[in-house]
Amino acid sequence: MVGSEDTGTAGLRILTPEDETALRDWLHVHNTVIPTHRLTLDEAWDRAGRHRLEVAYLGDTAVGSSTVRPPADGTRTATVIARVLPGHRGRGFGGRLYARGLDRARRLGAETVETVVLSSNEDGLRFARKHGFAETERYVLPGETVPWVDFRLR
Template identity: 30%
Template sequence: MEIRTATPSDKPAIRDVARRSLQSSYSLSPQTITSGIEEWYGEQQLDASLESTDRRLLVAESNDQVVAFSESTLTADRPWVTGEEDQGRDALMLWLHVDPEHRGEGVGTTLFDETIDRLRESGATTVQGRVLANNQAGTDFFEAHGFERVGRTEIEIGGRTHVEYRYVAEPTGLEPLESGSQTVYVDHDESEGGSEAPFHIVYTDPDRENRYGYYCDNCGQLANAMDAMGRIECDDCGNRRKPTRWDAAYL
């Protein structure tokens, strides 16, 4: 089996693997899956992912056939933290899809390990993963590979509310922050991509049960405003949240 960077000729195979994997792993309607495939892996989206410098799209090929792929994102380097260079990057594994016919062959583990290695080589110091709670195989997979569940959130897919778990490798913990008369907790293990820097999730409690808002890593200010489409913008510096995968606009 060969793990390599995806090329434009892999686009039809990527769509096919994604469809078969979603049908096997998630309790989603056929219409929702079709809409998701068209949005996430349409021609324009895949072209943008293949050309992007902050995305990693890897495929696992066996006997000249693509049997799995992973998609990850990387933030820019973070010199604003201390004013020095090479302060590391945050990585988020958006997807790891394996063709159901090739599960149980070690394909997912091999691809997962190679993806993590390449993200580390690209400067990632924190690696996150996300999976729907009703995908038991997915949650078991992350936990078996040393990821710790650090939070959960409710997301809307096709008009229905689902729970998504968030995982992180080598968690660094929470940072207490005073907000008026209240202490809130910035989770540096959980973040959303921003146009200038990540937005870290902020909780009202150290158990990560109740979400408070977001912390802008670009200017160090809390950003709580979110519109109906899930967009976040920092009022102080204009940093904006980038969509990832479950945004309402995708479905």
């Protein structure tokens, strides 16, 4: 595990996954929070090459993760996604991951910030709205049955 460490919220450490063990932790959080869109380790490595990923640890236990999709193709829009495992929600971990992701997006040149939440994740929907996001679209990806909800920061 490598990366900038953050111990500001109840001993939470946030690191950039740069080895297989840490990337598997990121993948575990992703696949637990988004069971309808499970990724493989190869897909996670691909995302690590294109996006900015972080894993949040409480002690040695992964409790959350984040993804920042930088602005691309001349846009000034980034996507910031924070995920926290159900047993660790409500303790400020998601807020800390989100704040770091938002800061990273702004440093990468984002003027507009979006997020996406699986519609079955009621905690995630509440979190997005609480942090100033407004819903912009709902859609179902090919081969899936649960809608995704896109949000834009107001």
